[in-house]
Amino acid sequence: MTALSAPTRIQIGPQGRVVIPAALRRAVGMNVGDTLIARIDDGRIVLEKTSVVVGRLRERFRAIPADVSLADELIADRRAEARAEGAE
Numbered sequence: 001m002t003a004l005s006a007p008t009r010i011q012i013g014p015q016g017r018v019v020i021p022a023a024l025r026r027a028v029g030m031n032v033g034d035t036l037i038a039r040i041d042d043g044r045i046v047l048e049k050t051s052v053v054v055g056r057l058r059e060r061f062r063a064i065p066a067d068v069s070l071a072d073e074l075i076a077d078r079r080a081e082a083r084a085e086g087a088e
Helices: 022-028 050-060 070-087
Strands: 036-041 044-049
Touching: 036 050, 044 050
Parallel strands: none
Antiparallel strands: 036 044
């Protein structure tokens, strides 16, 4: 284990605030003013830079052609479901 991947003890301060040590911030390229996305994953709190989350989403949906609107497809699906429910 490298020094940066070794567990680091962090204390929760007043008002539930947590300070991420500078070495950890540098290791993942976090800078003052960055926006982070927080999520729970298997009982852990995961903090990720917004750019990392956006990159992961772009990779997940990269096979979808640029001229396809997922929003339009979702709306069409919901309208079809509503029509089907009204016909019952």
